[in-house]
Amino acid sequence: MLLIYTHKITPRLTYTMKQVFTRILGIEIGFTTKVEDFIKHKNEKITYTKQPLQNEFFVRSHDLLFEQGINDVDINVMSWDNVPCFFFAGERSSLPFDIFAASFYLISRYEEYLPHVKDAHGRFPSKGSLAYEHKFLERPVVDIWAMKLFVILKERFPGLVQGPRKYKFLSLIDVTTSHCYANRGVIRGAAGFLLDLGTFRIKRLIERIAVGLNIKKDPYDNFATLIEWHKKLKINSIFFFQFANYSKYDKNVSTNSINFRSLIKYIGDYSTVALAASYSSFNDVELLKNEKHNLEDVVNRPVNYSRMRYNRVDVPETYRNLIAAEFTDDFTMGYSYQIGFRAGTCTPFQFYDIPLEVQQPIKVFPFVLHDYALREIHKKKELERRMDAIYNEIKLVKGTFISIFSNELLGSDHTFDWKEVYHQLITKYHV
Structure with a gap:
């Protein structure tokens, strides 16, 4: 000692x-x-x-x-x-x-x-x-x-021995919008159709019709592919589902959708299911508790992990709210549009509440890479260089590399083939 x-x-x-x-x-x-x-x-x-x-x-x-x-x-x-x-x-x-x-x-x-x-x-x-x-x-x-x-x-002290510590990789998948067109109900589907028609978004209109007629798979529905990749590479992953009512910033499919609930149960058979807390629950503890409870009813097990919508963290209130809602681990510590270590570390830590001068019973898992930040990079070589540099830094200290991708971005074609980028990342950095 x-x-x-x-x-x-x-x-x-x-x-x-x-x-x-x-x-x-x-x-x-x-x-x-x-x-x-x-x-x-x-x-x-x-x-x-x-x-x-x-x-x-x-x-x-x-x-x-x-x-x-x-x-x-x-x-x-x-x-x-x-x-x-x-x-x-x-x-x-x-x-x-x-x-x-x-x-x-x-x-x-x-x-x-x-x-x-x-x-x-x-x-x-x-x-x-x-x-x-x-x-x-x-x-x-x-x-x-x-x-x-x-x-x-x-x-x-030549006899001093460092304890075992291994590099770890953890993939977080944000599911705040599980489907682009499917499972959205008649009214929301019709409204989306009229909006695409009125704004002359012909490509979306054609894609929407194709999905509606079951000719084409919904672009955001890449869950089976992700599960397959994770199983093959033995990736440790957590899927964060938003389970909230529709609002200005919360636009997922209805929590009453049988297909949506079946999707969550399906994911729960292969990966950890956690809560992507809604924008509205940021300063509403009771709403946060309800969302947690309702998601637990679907998966029939405790939901202990959380992420706040848009990575909203207001210390210390956010963590006090999460503790009140009985979450044990949070994965919101990081920046949406900047690659890097918000807390200066790649090691999980307990949250310290400065006004109360006490270590709180919630563990913070800091992420280093958010897909929003990657979207700010427009050249493939620069993207790879930045990701390699981060990986090398974490690998050197045997820390934990935590990345965040949304099924929404993985189903889009902005700048890059994002599924290819994600597959490259998990293949290269999981060991």
């Missing part, structure tokens, strides 16, 4: 140290504020405080892990062996930067509590983040810092 001496044990400190040492590095740790216990400890140990005790492994602490609430934080991003880092620790420290305070700043989403201008959907803007500003959004710096820390600790 690695013992950590500090002048004060706080919830922030224990949360961060467990994320870095236990969850990322697989190292068992303990804490003490007693100098005599620290001196008596014969195994690996470090000091995390303002001044070293003797000549031990010492990391000079920033104040962030010993404060409460949100305060103005002075950040100066510099380089540590070509890795961006902040919270300079001084020359006496065994590490040039306090990577623990920096890790907490990123994974707690500290900056999202600070004053900022939200976008049209109430989201924190990616371009307002520290990582975007200093060009390290596409690097899982928290994991990189942890690996660098282990190398340095290993030099001091």
Whole structure:
């Protein structure tokens, strides 16, 4: 066991140290504020405080892990062996930067509590983040810092062993619109027909008629193909179904549709089924609970995983609502239109509620790649280069690569053959 001496044990400190040492590095740790216990400890140990005790492994602490609430934080991003880092620790420290305070700043989403201008959907803007500003959004710096820390600790303590950690790939499929034309009912089908006719969208009109006459398969109905690919490559996947009433931003088929319910049950036989929470449930806990309950009635099992519509996360309220609705895992942490690590990590983490100063019982799985972001890239080679770069970063730290594609985009022909792009991605990056 690695013992950590500090002048004060706080919830922030224990949360961060467990994320870095236990969850990322697989190292068992303990804490003490007693100098005599620290001196008596014969195994690996470090000091995390303002001044070293003797000549031990010492990391000079920033104040962030010993404060409460949100305060103005002075950040100066510099380089540590070509890795961006902040919270300079001084020359006496065994590490040039306090990577623990920096890790907490990123994974707690500290900056999202600070004053900022939200976008049209109430989201924190990616371009307002520290990582975007200093060009390290596409690097899982928290994991990189942890690996660098282990190398340095290993030099001091040759017997220190890192726990098992393997690269993982997880494919998330968003099903907020299961079908483009089919299963939409007579009224919505007729309205769509008249709209296509009135706006002279002849291609859609022909396709709509062909689907209606069962001459052609609905373009969004690619579920059998996805299941086949996932089975062949042994892909770990989760299908997020929207199960909500029709609204301005929620336009799936009716939850009463027998075909739609049969589709969900079919997917549930081969993959995990989860809830794509509706736009309307963002700040309505009771609606969120109802959507969860109704989806559970279809699959006849608990639905514990969630994703918020349009990746809307408002910390800490969003996670408090998800906890109240009894979700255990959330997959919304990421940016819709930017490739990268919103929380600076490719390792799942428990959500830390800063106003309450407590680790909450919901695990956050940060995604790195959203199909909306890929649609912003218009050249195939550039698309492949960006995806390769992300894969290499995650593979290097043995993290978790989480991608998000919608069956809607996979059934479209905008810019690329998106099914081909997706198949290439899962084939290349699942191992």
